[in-house]
Amino acid sequence: MNNPFQILIVDLGSQYTEVIRRSLRYLGFHSVILPPSKSLKWAEVYKPKGIILSGGSASVYEIDAPKIPKELLSFGVPVLGICYGMQWLAYINNKSTVHKVPEGKSYGPVEVSLRKSKLFVNLSSQINAWSSHGDSVKKAPTGFKIIATSKGGKVIEAMENTKEKLYAVQFHPEVEQTEDENIILNNFVKKICACKQDYFKKDAIKTICKEIGENTKNILGDKGVAIIGVSGGVDSTTLAAILTPVLGKQLKAFLVDTGGMRKGEIEKVKSIAKKAKINLEVISKYKNKFIENVGKSINAEEKRKNFREVYGEVFKEVAKFYGATHMIQGTLATDLIESGSTGKSALIKTHHNVDLKLGLKEIMPFADFFKFEVRDIARSFGLGELVSGRQPFPGPGLYLRVVGVPVTTELLEIVREADDEVRKILEKHNLYNKISQTIVALLGTKTVGVKGDGRVYGYSLVVRTVETADFMTVKGFYLPPIVCEEITNTLVKHPKIVRVLYDWTTKPPATTEFE
Numbered sequence: 389m390n391n392p393f394q395i396l397i398v399d400l401g402s403q404y405t406e407v408i409r410r411s412l413r414y415l416g417f418h419s420v421i422l423p424p425s426k427s428l429k430w431a432e433v434y435k436p437k438g439i440i441l442s443g444g445s446a447s448v449y450e451i452d453a454p455k456i457p458k459e460l461l462s463f464g465v466p467v468l469g470i471c472y473g474m475q476w477l478a479y480i481n482n483k484s485t486v487h488k489v490p491e492g493k494s495y496g497p498v499e500v501s502l503r504k505s506k507l508f509v510n511l512s513s514q515i516n517a518w519s520s521h522g523d524s525v526k527k528a529p530t531g532f533k534i535i536a537t538s539k540g541g542k543v544i545e546a547m548e549n550t551k552e553k554l555y556a557v558q559f560h561p562e563v564e565q566t567e568d569e570n571i572i573l574n575n576f577v578k579k580i581c582a583c584k585q586d587y588f589k590k591d592a593i594k595t596i597c598k599e600i601g602e603n604t605k606n607i608l609g610d611k612g613v614a615i616i617g618v619s620g621g622v623d624s625t626t627l628a629a630i631l632t633p634v635l636g637k638q639l640k641a642f643l644v645d646t647g648g649m650r651k652g653e654i655e656k657v658k659s660i661a662k663k664a665k666i667n668l669e670v671i672s673k674y675k676n677k678f679i680e681n682v683g684k685s686i687n688a689e690e691k692r693k694n695f696r697e698v699y700g701e702v703f704k705e706v707a708k709f710y711g712a713t714h715m716i717q718g719t720l721a722t723d724l725i726e727s728g729s730t731g732k733s734a735l736i737k738t739h740h741n742v743d744l745k746l747g748l749k750e751i752m753p754f755a756d757f758f759k760f761e762v763r764d765i766a767r768s769f770g771l772g773e774l775v776s777g778r779q780p781f782p783g784p785g786l787y788l789r790v791v792g793v794p795v796t797t798e799l800l801e802i803v804r805e806a807d808d809e810v811r812k813i814l815e816k817h818n819l820y821n822k823i824s825q826t827i828v829a830l831l832g833t834k835t836v837g838v839k840g841d842g843r844v845y846g847y848s849l850v851v852r853t854v855e856t857a858d859f860m861t862v863k864g865f866y867l868p869p870i871v872c873e874e875i876t877n878t879l880v881k882h883p884k885i886v887r888v889l890y891d892w893t894t895k896p897p898a899t900t901e902f903e
């Protein structure tokens with residue numbers, strides 16, 4: 389049967405499963421993600437050219453650990469096991485070859501020495517990789533050759549059984565923290581599975597836009613009315629730009645002024661919407677309700693839920709006003725993964741716009757897409773400014789950046805001004821566009837300072853600058869000391885700000901936002 393997907397990814401519960409698919413698409417290959425229970429049947433019908441077993445949080449010894457059908461491992465096409473996938477390959481060949489990492493969980497960067505293998509072509513013999521596992525393979529099973537170890541040789545980092553076409557890596561070749569991260573996946577699909585590139589950006593953009601327009605119109609029919617919240621971010625704005633010419637008056641686009649926006653944000657969004665020919669209504673009357681409701685708690689998840697509550701209420705009223713039948717969301721694949729809506733991956737954060745349960749039919753045309761693809765579409769609509777000139781901003785906005793103390797109008801104003809000052813300084817030094825996201829957060833723990841010979845018991849601000857391709861993982865963007873000094877000196881001018889701290893922690897473990 390005709391198969392549009394050359395690679396089958398078996399989802400064993402990793403946060404990074406979608407990242408594997410994203411990386412393959414970035415490299416030019418279509419792939420499909422399926423749970424173990426459906427993978428064998430699918431493979432028998434569609435005959436993929438290669439199989440990737442994702443990582444996962446379980447231990448192979450757990451009773452309800454995901455189990456990979458045996459037949460899939462002898463299916464005749466190359467198999468690459470990643471992390472849990474590697475442990476499973478070892479366990480299934482010899483149950484005693486997997487053990488708990490003696491030092492507890494291995495989590496973070498690891499130096500890996502590579503030996504000769506088709507998997508490692510074009511890589512140097514030593515790479516920095518990202519590890520995240522509680523178990524590891526202590527002995528390669530019969531037929532397998534060790535092809536990589538951690539520096540010093542303690543941990544088996546990769547093994548292969550070329551005769552059986554089985555390959556495995558303990559670290560995560562798909563995440564950005566692994567040096568030259570795409571090379572290993574590229575070697576696997578191209579050199580080992582002999583896949584041909586079948587995902588071409590230019591064609592993809594045209595097809596994506598056409599299909600999104602047609603599908604949405606089909607769902608709405610002639611009588612349906614859809615609402616779409618436009619935040620001015622690349623996802624919702626691009627989606628509204630695609631749909632406006634197709635749906636015309638059947639689409640009602642609006643912007644909720646939550647009170648947690650960046651300085652000058654509303655005006656900026658309005659002008660972008662005008663450029664994209666989106667007819668945008670701004671709704672501001674709920675600002676105080678947002679502040680009141682979010683300010684009720686300092687707990688990160690409760691704040692997000694309280695924000696969502698008001699957000700949902702606004703949508704309900706808007707829907708009623710327009711007689712809407714559908715709601716369109718610019719939710720991406722990554723949003724769904726991190727809000728726990730995909731496969732077996734864990735809930736990290738409640739996202740403000742996932743699963744709002746408004747009683748409207750939801751349409752998520754971007755649910756299968758990644759940031760780099762939506763950015764390409766935005767550029768094709770002449771909305772390059774969204775991509776290059778503006779950094780992403782979470783729906784709950786500055787509410788997530790007043791941390792450990794109840795949100796008030798005054799504290800929101802401090803972070804809003806500070807955020808703007810930091811942006812201006814980074815722009816002046818030509819750094820802003822090189823940074824994927826800049827966060828300025830106020831920490832609620834008061835500390836002592838001295839200003840004008842007097843004691844001040846004030847707040848600290850944290851400046852976090854990160855770089856990333858997709859926000860599933862991030863690394864710190866280190867600012868030069870001279871820029872840090874300028875930022876610090878500027879921010880401490882506020883009478884209540886005593887200290888400025890910098891945060892360049894990678895994700896994982898630190899998420900991009902503090903809450």
Ligand code: XMP
Pocket residue numbers: 726737738739740741780781782783784825859895898899900901902903
């Ligand atoms: P985290 O903090 O999870 O953030 O590493 C990844 C990216 O998502 C943004 N973010 C959100 N965006 N609603 C959004 O629209 C949300 O609730 C939300 N939470 C985080 C975050 O700013 C970063 O770009």
